[in-house]
Amino acid sequence: MKDSSMWKSGSTDTTKIGFVNRNNQQNHGTRGVSGTDHGQVSYKLECMNKNCGHVYGANGTDIFQRKCPKCQDGKDGIEY
Numbered sequence: 001m002k003d004s005s006m007w008k009s010g011s012t013d014t015t016k017i018g019f020v021n022r023n024n025q026q027n028h029g030t031r032g033v034s035g036t037d038h039g040q041v042s043y044k045l046e047c048m049n050k051n052c053g054h055v056y057g058a059n060g061t062d063i064f065q066r067k068c069p070k071c072q073d074g075k076d077g078i079e080y
Contacts, residue, residue, distance in 0.1 A: 006031050007044065014063045015043060023067045023074075024048045028055075033080055035059035042080040047071060056080075 007029030028044040040059040047068035054070035056077025067074030
């Protein structure tokens, strides 16, 4: 398991560690890995829905609207 001190918050509300979006996806921060959108870094997200808990990566610009790839038919995650 990675040391939690490696994970950092972003500068916006949606990229802060602990942010939970409208689809119940919680942000666990970034390690600075490049995302797939121009100028973005990826963030580690976790589905908080009961019986799921899927963990995946997403661009910072997508966090506010992301759906879980496992239980909500969201886009596949990216490297985080």
